[in-house]
Amino acid sequence: MRPYSLFVIAALLTLSGATVGSAASPREEALRLAPPDAALVAVVQNAREHFQEMRTSPFTEWLPASQLGQQLLGKDGVKSFLENITPLCRELGTTPDEVIDEVLGDVVVFAYSPSDAAQQRDERAVFLIRPRKPETLQRIVERVNAIQLKSGELTTLTPRTQNGEPYFERKKATGTSDFYCFRGSVFAFSSTEADIQAVIDRDKLDQAVPELARRIKQLGLTDAAGIVLVNPRALDAEFAARITEAKPDERALLEKFREVWAATEYAAVYLTLDRDLEVGVAVHFDPDKMPAWSRGWLNGTKTPSAIWPAIPDRTLFAISGRCTAAEVLDLILALLPEEGKQALTGVLTDAVGPIIGKDKLPLVLKSLGPDWALWAEPPDGEATLPTIVAALRIGGTAAEGKTASKAILQGLEFGFQSIRVAYNGSHEDQIEILESEDGTTTITSLVNDKLFPAGCRPSFALKGGYLLLASNPDAIRRFTPPTAAPMAGGETTIARFSGTSTRQYLQVKGPKLAAFLSALGDGNEKDLTKFFTQLDAVLELVDSANVYVKGDASNLRIGMRVKLVKPLKK
């Protein structure tokens, strides 16, 4: 009997006997055969449902009218790709739709571990598919084997056994082999024989809920379309090697990073497809192992900055958070090596201290915050660069706030005067310091239209309990201090990007911006113009993007939710 016939019979026998009585989900069926100790495990799931829902979505219907859609759908785009895969599909007796619907549409898993010289372990990888219709995959596999035997790419197809269970070796003309088997409804493939043998052995284990499926659930990613699970323990040796190889300055920082690494039990990068799309990172920590300096920053409930309601809607991008200057300083000092610690402390004591008042410095650092934000508004009039605004709440008790505010204003006034004196002493054109009123608020600005770009007048003010720094005083006038206290818990936005505002800005100011940056020596005008044009085509798809964090005692998630101009699903 020829090996090909043996394969068909054995595979059909395997298929017919193993699908009975399984209550596990397709994801669990596939993941129970994946190595739980793999360094990386990529899971793509529910592709069929995503395809079906997106097929008639407003975004799909709109895309061909967009610049990017026309490029992607043109002769050099997807059509070219389809021209390449159509003959393949024809040879295999299938269609792309059938492959998605019946083969890849449930779950596809790829598990990988790099080689480890210290443990004399080779690179390992296995590919698992849990098809909706195993017979379709069976048919395609047969066809692939037949074609490759005919073309000479394969020299033999040989049935083998592992503990009495069948698998197959595909020996290639190049002298290498790959291996595959069907276990129940799951197809496994690898170019390393040990991985296929391990799949067969794992199939015999009784796993109520596979470890990898449990981790996905713990990370809250059961609905994600794509997940890459990371197992830090499989990479510990490589991490230690990186620290050993690092330069002394970097080694001190990496030792701090190692403390967090050791507390990280598992993590994942994920993609979800809904009306919006979301990419992000989810991490599960052992809270008992978390270093003290990282607590609160990495784990724990998050609270949004109170400033978000005050940031204008037309803002190009914004970042915001909740922490005092003293907390940030403590974190930086905890991370820095001894030399860096001394340098930073020296700057605070010798440079900042005398300006603010050494006795008032701790109070000022404690009072700066916790709410802060930094954002960029589209420029007005002839200005080319966006207007940058920073806002920091002056916290503490009323008395503390008053003392801190006075010290901060004195420090900033000193800084502006120093800049003016230093510049004016060596230039014909002069910097003026102007003060303007905005109700009860005094705005102090540096003015020199020759030195600063059009529309740029660095300014500061104290308004409604907030210290404001801006590249244009009008932005300070527009700021309305928020009054509502933020609510803790849930998803906390830390950054926001407006695709529509940025696109409008680049359409109007793009050529001027490219010329301006080029004149400053920050890039080639032609390259920048090309980039802005390409970016315009991509931004046409994006309404906005929000970055959020969410956490509890043992979990942290950082996600970026992208709202497209039309919903990705109905």
Added chain:
Amino acid sequence: MKRIMKPLVGPEHEVSVPPACRATTDRIQRTLDGELAVDRWPLDAHIGECGDCRERIHAMRLLLAALAVPRPPITVPAGLSKSILASVHSDRRDRARVRMLARVGSFALAASVALVVWLNVPTPSLSSLPTLDVAVSTPKPEVPDVKPMRLGDELAKAGVAFRTTTQPLTEPAAAAPTAFASITNALLHPPTPMAVAKLEPARKSLAELPEAARIGFQPVTGSAEKALNRFLRDLVAIKPNS
């Protein structure tokens, strides 16, 4: 092309490119990237004088020919293309790393849009395909009499076509870090030479943080890259170094 060649650039491949050869290696890189056609090369007296550059150009032509005509295979002299490409890349290593990060960042958007684009293109249904000379749903003990097709070659071509398809998304993503740095530099140009010298030691220490973080994540990013190479090699028949 850039993505495929990147793994060639490792410490063991790093060689210095003489300044006189940089214009030529840059043209080779742009040609391999598809940005410059061979027949648009300007006249260059250096090529006539430099044997190394002539060898580089020869290797580039062999590579381009091999990519354009999958069958029959063209044999590139062993080791030659590696050394040429390593030369081309040696001064681009950092930029390639930044581009890779940017590409990873744009992957989700690219994948989603590609998915949506796919949905917009009518794909052939099974019934519209030409009738095969074997009953595909029934296993046959004999090898069917089909035209021998090299699936590995066809998959590799499809992989290249896919990369080309996503270029409108990946190119701006790759250029974004440079453009962003330009804008940031413009905004942060110090208006006066303020007494910043005192801040320098602290600034230097703080500047180590991103690099340390990058090294800290290398076990994950490096493994991800190796995993992708293995995936391409095993399943899509694309050799990462091809």
